[in-house]
Amino acid sequence: NYVRFHLQRGSFDGRQILKESSMDRLEVQKTSPAAQAGVTAGYGLYNRSMFRRGYQLHGHLGQRDACFAAMEYSPELGMGFMVMMNSNSESAAGRIDNLMRRYVMRNAPEKVLPAAGPMPAFMNQDFEGLYANIAPRDFGFRDFMEYYKSIRNFRVGEKEMIMHRGSYRWVPVSGNLFRLHDAAKPELAVITGENGEKLIQFYLGTYQRISEVR
DSSP: OHHHHHHTTTEETTEEOSOHHHHHHHHSOOSSHHHHHTOOSSBOSSOEEEEETTEEEEEEEEEETTEEEEEEEETTTTEEEEEEESOOOHHHHHHHHHHHHHHHTTTOOOOOOOOOOOOOTTOSTTTOEEEEESSOSSOHHHHHHHHHHTOEEEEEOSSOEEETTTTEEEEEEETTEEEETTOSSOOEEEEEOTTSOEEEEETTEEEEEEOOOO
């Protein structure tokens, strides 16, 4: 029912509970520097957007000590799913999530993605290195753990920026905006910090370059 509520743009059983404009606002980030730079896909109001095979999906997931829940939907496809399990196993949750998504999208036509733009001049070997999220969501010990678990290795190729051993491949859109190789809209922006340093902002993180771990 919750997935139907989102797919029906705020209505359920013929009753409009939230305005369609409010549903649109839930799905789009507005206030982050990345959003102000032109990123339109990311984390809205407890609603994340992501791309699979060029299709934009929205949803939310979370886990506690002994449970996991995830919800995803695509207004474009008119379909979605929800997963709830009495375990917080990330590997099991990931496998189930992927199986459900593949089933929901099994008949979706293949999409032609927009052509990549030119690689910006500032994206060179000086930009490469280790980056860590300087804006973690939690405090105390969880803050400490989230910071060190967030460390990512960025490498710059001729046509793409590679993160995390190739599991994320970002291609330039225009200016300082990038999209994942299978996405249709920009999800990452390279922004300038207060001290003139280059920062990477996408999803829930703002990443700053740190010293190489030796």
